[in-house]
Amino acid sequence: MPYGFGLIVLSALFIGYRLSEYDYYSAEEGIGYMLGIIGGTMMLALLLYPLRKRIKFLRVIGSVKVWFGFHMVLGILGPLLILFHANFRLESTNSNVALFSMLIVSGSGVIGRYIYTKIHHG
Template identity: 35%
Template structure:
């Protein structure tokens, strides 16, 4: 596991730990019927305007706003010095999951006002489109730095993998026959972006299954690099779907941005309305 992935897994584990801790802290309150919560001893702290609930709202909102800086990193070349795009993408995923999860605790699992419900719903749709978008992103090969690879890059990498493997396995080696067989397996290739979206679950499962087979095939031979085995088969398959998935990702990013804008607007309205109505941090209305 590389360092970037290790950091990502670590932060996700930390977020999961925080979510579990928050549940243990307030599970009795959260499972109480909303009509009966006013009499609960933890109501002053755990309701959305309470000392604890208000803090959860601030932390969750801060993580969501931090999450949106990924768009700036993608767009502005001046921000390249702040880290590789892949690292930013992973942090985008982490904050996009942990931030909304903390906001759920802020609502005490019961958003009450129309504005709050709208903001919460838009946040939920934003997370859902983000998760789907991450899987679409995974179907497009990227460099170590996180930049998308074009067809020429993939073909060059395929040639390099074949040449490198040829130094360890002769043309008569049965390994080549197995790779050719795996590469020529029937592949469902959609003809439209919508078709790509519908076949996405199948593509993800089949790719993960193929990765596992290639991993064990490569590891079974101590004289070859399993990365070459992996690249020779997967790159040939990716070349068939690269153009369609890139178009789908561009379209999906646009949709994701729309929901992000809706979420930011409704979240801002939510905060402004609360301040206008006289909500005091830590005291509720």
């Protein structure tokens, strides 16, 4: 990922966390609810990448490199929107388990991609 994208994501995390104490929105309605819907949809769309590699008719739609690029972007933006949806707060046990599971999977993808680039030099 380009450094600019990473800087934007880190800035959004920092600003979102700092503003979360002001309760500008709620996860149950309005923009907070929509952030959850959009973030969840992005994470569901991540599943199209492995399907693209296995289902024949999807192979004609773009290259694996382009699909993987979308997979990486959605894998970062989806969880980011879910964090904003949750207003950077830990509430019920079920939502905590879901949130931490999502962050572990997303983080492992970022770390895996970093290791891959170091081993294969790009």
